[in-house]
Amino acid sequence: MNPAAVKTINRTLAYVCLIAASAFFIIPFIWLLSTSLKPLTQIFSFPPEWIPKPFLWSNYSRAIEYIPFWTFLRNTAVITIFSTLGVIVSCPIVAYSFAKLEWRGRGTLFFITLAVMMIPSQVTLIPLFLLFTKLGWVGTPLPLIIPQFFGVPIYIFLMRQFFLGLPDALREAARLDGASEFRIYLQIMFPLAKSAVLSVALFQFMASWTDFMGPLLYLTNEISYTVSLGLQQFQSQKGSEWGMLMAVSTLMTLPIIVLFFFLQKTFIRGITFSGIKG
């Protein structure tokens, strides 16, 4: 066989593999959308049908009325926004001190931080629950927000790697100009770390938006539920409201996809970064 033919065969083979594998990843997704737009009778038709007949947008409007959707959405948004804010406020500055400042005990404390990353969160689950109960925070979003303002080990680790890569010369120059360490951090280093901060923010956004166990533990009143918890209300003893479940699942996924679409470069860089330097 001549080389050109081999190349064509290889390329065709590559596409066949890629398309076959893609199918596994995209079909469930399309099915989610399709089911969310189907009438009940069609959902239970066998063999399954792909195209909704007719397109039933009312699954969405009914679902939104079936549960206090807007309340749940607002609760989710509050938790997500504030916990992301917390992470941005705390993690870079702590990471900066680990990476660029010299202080006694820094090495030990960083080692402890790494060790803490390995501890399953279940170990601290019960004492934390009791602590938040004592503080009167159970039933409010506070347990899901406040700890983030005190730093998250994995993000501190990530950001530290990033700061280590920034040249020291910038700092030296600013210091000669008489800038305080805090100003150097706020006006020079933090802006330089924008891409790392953004990926950490995205990680936290996703984690908060999709969290289930946290809200399950701490949000005890329906009025404070998040969308994740709200989804459970479509599953009753009588059976599940599949159309509405899929509609709300779609609504829940959509914001993340939109976010991902706009920030995908940073996002993938952020993930890459966490993997390789780990």
Add this chain to the structure above:
Amino acid sequence: MEKLAGAAPAAAVPATRRKRSLRRIGITGWLFASPWILGLLCFYAVPMLSSIYFSFTTYSILQPGEFVGLSNYVELFNDPLFWKSIYNTIYFAVFFVPLSIFVGVSLAMMLNMKVKGMAMFRTIFFLPTLVPQVALSVLWMWLLHPNFGLVNGMLASIGIDGPPWLGGEAWSKPSLILMSLWGIGQAVVIYLAGLGDISEEYYEAAAIDGASWFQKTRAVTLPLLTPVIFYNLVMGTIGAFQQFTLPYTLTKGQGTPSNSMTFYVMYLYENGFRYFKMGYASAMAWILFVIVMALTALIFVTSKRWVHYQGK
């Protein structure tokens, strides 16, 4: 440790000034790190110590605990559901972790080919990781529905009578593994980055020696990908042992059918927050900690034999 501590390169500053600024920076460093020092104490150190203590008591949220020594641990070892949850969790980890590495590396190698439209393919593989776990479980419950699900529908169209999937004891864990593989995109991205890091020179050298694709994969790609595989192996193992949201939402916390879906952390949660046996659950948490630590240590020890770093 030297490398981890990451000492900033010694700046070329005169010794006396360096000393003075060191003292000042010492305080600044502590100040900058203070939120985390506080967080470490409040949200990690103190809770961990209390958790050890609770594990030796009959603590429940309703009444103060009584010190009972090791009896929680003894009771656990006599609790069939505890063993069942360990079995389920290990079953999941043993099949899922190696499978996810195999599938992840294969996919990454496919996505690393130089053909047109790759950006689109990469996005498709990443999409499922954006679906929240709760939504993911709802979706797959429906896909795997024994009577009306798409999977059995497709199987029926080629004449196969599909299994009951989540409804059957034998199939519930394989179903969970299948579902979890759907969310493999994040690991794939990490592998992709690893592949991108492998220097072209190795492939050129191999090509000069007349190596086939298979030989290149075996002798260049896989060995040089081992640091990334190592990372994903550690993370994957830790994650597998903490499986909660999927089995919990799939079975509404029941672990059905026949407790085949009662996973370790789920059982821990049930004990702590349904039966309020906080002491018992704390003991479970520490056993989990020991298991995870032992496994991580094992992986680290053996890694010296199979993890190769480029240029070494």
